[in-house]
Amino acid sequence: MSAKRYPAEVVSRARMYEVIRSPLITEKTTNGSEHSQVTFRVSMDATKPEIKQAIEGLFKVKVKAVNTVTVKGKTKVFRGRPGVRSDWKKAIVSLVDGHKIDVTTGL
Incomplete structure (x- = not known):
């Protein structure tokens, strides 16, 4: 059985800025x-x-391609009381050969 494909909705420029929060710069990325x-x-x-x-x-x-991961928040102690950091989502974006994004500069 094949997956149904729906026509892609056009995302507004404001929504684009809401979707992409920040680049993630770690040794692994x-x-x-x-x-x-x-x-x-x-x-x-x-x-x-x-x-x-x-x-x-x-x-x-x-x-x-786009791969997404939901990162679960850590359990931490804040001023002697247990608390939980918020969950967050990261997206690993694979680019077509020849394209690149320089995340060290702003938009």
Whole structure:
């Protein structure tokens, strides 16, 4: 049985800025940049098609694939009381060969 494909809705410029929160710069994501991958922190309600359109619209690049991970918040102690950090979502974006995003500069 094949998956149904729905026509992609056009994402507004304001929604693009809501979807993409910030680039994620760690040692692991820096290693991904060697394979044309860039990692972003995204909003929890963002979908893969929305993330793809936002990256293509904001950075003028071609996206090959989007993988998402929901990172669970850590349990920490705040002033002697247990608490939980918020969950957040990250998106690993694979770019088509020849395209790249320089996350060290602003938009």
